[in-house]
Amino acid sequence: MKAALVVVGNGMAGMRTVEELLKLAPDMYDITVFGAEPHGNYNRILLSPLLAGEKSIADIMLHTREWYAENGITLHAGDPVEHIDRRRRVVRAASGREVRYDRLLLATGSKPFIIPVPGHQLPGVIAFRDIQDVETMLAAARSHRHAVVIGGGLLGLEAANGLLRQGMRVTVVHVTDSLMNQQLDKPAALLLQKALEHKGLHFLLNAQTAEILGPERVTAVRFKDGGEIPADLVVMTAGVRPNIALAQQSGLHCERAIVVDDTLQTYDPRIYAVGECVQHRSATFGLVAPIWEQARVCGAHLAGAGHRRYVQQTSPTRLKVTGVDLYSVGDFIGGEGSEDLVLRDPRRGVYKRLVLKDNRIAGAVLYGDVRDGPWYFGLIQNRTDIGAIRNHLLFGEALCAKAA
Numbered sequence: 001m002k003a004a005l006v007v008v009g010n011g012m013a014g015m016r017t018v019e020e021l022l023k024l025a026p027d028m029y030d031i032t033v034f035g036a037e038p039h040g041n042y043n044r045i046l047l048s049p050l051l052a053g054e055k056s057i058a059d060i061m062l063h064t065r066e067w068y069a070e071n072g073i074t075l076h077a078g079d080p081v082e083h084i085d086r087r088r089r090v091v092r093a094a095s096g097r098e099v100r101y102d103r104l105l106l107a108t109g110s111k112p113f114i115i116p117v118p119g120h121q122l123p124g125v126i127a128f129r130d131i132q133d134v135e136t137m138l139a140a141a142r143s144h145r146h147a148v149v150i151g152g153g154l155l156g157l158e159a160a161n162g163l164l165r166q167g168m169r170v171t172v173v174h175v176t177d178s179l180m181n182q183q184l185d186k187p188a189a190l191l192l193q194k195a196l197e198h199k200g201l202h203f204l205l206n207a208q209t210a211e212i213l214g215p216e217r218v219t220a221v222r223f224k225d226g227g228e229i230p231a232d233l234v235v236m237t238a239g240v241r242p243n244i245a246l247a248q249q250s251g252l253h254c255e256r257a258i259v260v261d262d263t264l265q266t267y268d269p270r271i272y273a274v275g276e277c278v279q280h281r282s283a284t285f286g287l288v289a290p291i292w293e294q295a296r297v298c299g300a301h302l303a304g305a306g307h308r309r310y311v312q313q314t315s316p317t318r319l320k321v322t323g324v325d326l327y328s329v330g331d332f333i334g335g336e337g338s339e340d341l342v343l344r345d346p347r348r349g350v351y352k353r354l355v356l357k358d359n360r361i362a363g364a365v366l367y368g369d370v371r372d373g374p375w376y377f378g379l380i381q382n383r384t385d386i387g388a389i390r391n392h393l394l395f396g397e398a399l400c401a402k403a404a
Contacts, residue, residue: 004100005021005029005031005101005105007105008104009106010037010077011109015033028304033073037131040063040068041063042062045288047130050162051134053166083250084249088100091104105298105302106246106274108277110243110277111241113236119211124233125236140168144168145232147163147233149237150235150236151174152176154180157180157321160201160235161201164201172202172203174205174207177205178190184367192367207225208224240286242256262280262310264294264297264301274294278294289313314329316377326366326367327364327367328363332365343395348368349367361393388403
């Protein structure tokens with residue numbers, strides 16, 4: 001009799017964990033997967049190219065329904081789990097279907113933060129999180145003109161670029177005075193803003209949304225200073241929150257997210273969790289690299305090959321906007337005892353900044369020429385002493401190899 005593994009969440013984190021498990025112990029479990037969306041598992045990272053018209057839904061699918069069948073996995077798509085009974089070890093889905101588990105994997109992801117201003121529930125106000133959101137945006141682009149994107153971070157700029165490519169007039173509203181302020185310093189943010197303005201995007205910085213207006217559907221956005229701009233579509237990309245309601249309701253220990261140890265186990269030894277819904281050593285996760293590593297570790301422990309430990313590492317940020325090259329990793333702010341190496345070439349639109357501390361690279365921001373991003377990333381990860389190549393560092397790997 002095989003043990004029963006139930007996976008709550010049919011997204012990238014949960015399915016990658018299942019893949020890792022199948023590599024190590026393909027016949028260990030009867031696997032049942034519950035997903036809220038009515039699809040197989042797709043690559044959420046490629047929603048931006050899908051919106052921009054560069055990819056189709058078929059292009060972004062990671063696991064078709066055939067894949068589940070071939071691997072003997074029961075998939076209940078479009079049927080989210082609503083209750084976990086930890087004493088009986090049973091999950092219950094929206095349809096009323098109940099399934100027993102020996103091991104449970106929570107991969108419930110995160111949900112978009114919708115700014116709770118008046119009018120946020122009007123038709124035409126959406127997040128940018130799933131295929132349905134992209135379809136809503138494409139429909140709006142066909143029949144409407146003005147789009148407002150609230151949030152000038154990575155996701156907001158990708159949404160704005162996609163809507164622009166679909167023919168809308170797009171304004172990005174951001175609460176601070178520079179774009180992507182979590183990943184970029186001011187000079188790089190300014191270069192990025194100029195490049196995107198050149199493409200046709202509009203920006204309102206230092207702008208706080210006060211109200212979304214409209215009788216039936218959204219027609220405008222009003223700001224704290226009283227200003228207004230027309231809007232037929234408002235896309236909220238002001239961050240996400242870990243989706244922990246189900247875990248909380250079942251009595252699992254949660255803080256900002258579901259608390260896990262180095263094996264991705266929750267406080268209940270039968271229940272594991274991975275991805276954007278977890279908190280590991282007080283950090284939460286939104287980028288794909290750490291989530292793939294969590295999947296590798298968790299898959300091994302579910303397979304009973306439990307010697308791996310999850311160790312957090314820094315991850316680079318890239319922007320998926322055609323013609324805009326951007327790479328940022330590590331601590332790009334610096335501080336006490338750190339120094340900056342900066343290269344500016346405004347004519348070529350190139351900017352590089354390396355933050356050094358104790359003869360090592362602590363962070364890097366590259367704009368316009370990002371070829372050496374992975375190399376700098378390697379130097380950060382390996383804590384390489386760069387004393388010997390310091391004078392050539394900004395000019396990249398090829399020159400440093402010659403100098404060494």
